[in-house]
Amino acid sequence: MRGRTSGYVPTWLPPIAVVGALLVLMPLIAMATRVDWANVGSLVTSPSAVAALALSLRTSVAATALCVLLGVPMAVVLARVEFPLKALARTLVLVPLVLPPVVGGLALLYAFGRRGLLGGTLNLLGLDIAFSTTAVVLAQTFVALPFMVLTLESALRAQGSTYEAVASTLGARRGYTFRHVTLPLMWPALVAGTVLCFARALGEFGATITFAGSLEGVTRTVPLEIYLQREVDPDAAVALSLLLIVVALVIVGFAYRHPGSRRVK
C-alpha cells in the first residue's frame, strides 16, 4: 500500500482507492466464478456469437471513426472559438451522457425514424435506415461522441492557446497551425478519446435495441446477443460477456501502451 512514490499522497487515500477498486473488481470476479470454463470455447464460437462479434467490431470501428471525424472539430470549436450561447452548446453536447440510452434510442427514432423529423427527407433521398446496420452505427456514435468531445476539449483548454499564438506571430497560416501545432498537442487526448468512444460503442445496448432492433448479422451486436442468450442459456450469456470484457481490455491496454505522446518541435 505504501508505494515508492507515495510521498505526496495522504495516508488515508490509498485505502479508499482500494475500496473503489474492489467495487469495480468484485462483480467481475463474481462473474468469472459463474463461467462454464469447460465449454467457453464452444459457447463463444457458435454461429450466432461469431456473427454478433463480427457485427460489434465492424459497427464500433465505424462509430469510433465517426466520433473522431465529428468530435475533433466540435472540441476545437468549443475550446478555441468564441460564439454566443457557448455554455449552452457545451451542455447540450453532453446530454447523451446523462440520457438513459433507451431514451436516446427513442430520440433517434423521433429524429431519423420512418415517421421522424428527418424520416421524410431521408426517404426522398432513398435512404431507409430502419432496422439496418447504419442505424446501429448511428446509435453508437450518438452515445459515444460526448466522450471524444469532453476528453479533447478539456485537454485543449488545459493547454491554453499559447503555442498557436506563437505559431501565428511567426506567420503560420491557420491550416498549418492546426496540423502542426493543435493536432500534435491534442494527440494523447485524441488517443484516450478514441479508446473511450470505442469502448462505449462496443458496450452500447439500450439505444441500439430501441432504435435499430435486433436481427442476427444485421443489428444484433454482442450486448444484444448476451441479452437474448440470457433468456435461454445463461452460460452462453456469461461466456459472451467474458469475451466482450477480454476484447475491451486488450484494446484499451494496447491503446494505453502506445500513448504516442508526440511533442511540439
Place this chain on the structure above:
Amino acid sequence: MTHMRRARGRAAVLSMLAIALLLAGCTANGDAARSPATASAAGTDLNGTVTVFAAASLTDTFTQIADAFEAEHPGVTVALSFGGSSDLATQIVEGAPADVFASANEAQMEVVTDAELAGAPVTFATNVLTVAVPADNPALVTSFADLGNVAVTTVVCAPQVPCGAATRKLENDLGVDIPAVSEENNVTDVLGKVRSGQADAGVVYVTDIARAGGDLAAVPIVGADAAINACPIAPLTDAHNPTAATAFVSYVTGTKGQAVLADAGFGTP
C-alpha cells in the same frame, strides 16, 4: 521514522474501518426494515407487506387486483415489482426477497421451481397472439398471411423468448413464413417499433393491444388458438409473509381476480 510509519498505518486502518462500518450500517438497516413482515407471519389475521414479482404484461391487471386485495385486507400492503419474467426469475434465484411470483410464461416459472424456490404453480390466465399495426395501418395488413410479404416491415419476438416461440409455432401451423426485420426480446420492444411507425406490423399478445391505448390496431389471427400461452403464479418457499402470499395467490385465481383479468382480455385457464 518508525513512529511516523505507525501513524500512517493507523490512519489507513482507521479509514478502512470507517468504510467497513458504513457498509455494515447498510446491512443492519436492511434487516431492520424487513423484520416487521417476518413477525407478522406468526399472526392469525393478514398483515404486513406481501411482495409480488409480476411480469410486465400484468402491470395494469395486477395493480388493480392488489388495490382490491388491500381494500379487503386493510392490514396488508402489497408491494408490486414488475419486470421481464426472466429478469424476475433471475432475481428470485439470486435471493431477491419476494413472496409471490407471477410469470408471463411457464418456462420462467420453471427456472424458479427447478431451484426449489416456489411451491406448486397454478395457471391463472392464458393469452393468444394477434397482429399489431399502427392505427392507420399503412401496409394495409388484413391477415396473418400478409406478414409473409417482404414489403410489410414486420417485427416479431425472438424464438428464444416465449412470445417468439409462440409466433414460430403459429408460422409453422398456419404455413406462413415471416421475413422479420427484427427479432426483439419482449413484446414491449415489438410494440414500441410498431407504435412509432418504424415497423408496419408486429406479432404480440391480444392483451398488449388494450395496454397500448389508441395508437395501435389489432388484426386478429384466425387460428391463433394453436399457440396458447399460459401464465402461472406461485407463492415462494422463502416468503417472508407466507400467509399473505397464499391469500394473494388465491385472490388472483378466485372470482374477483379472474374478473379483472378477463376484462383485460386474458383467457381463462
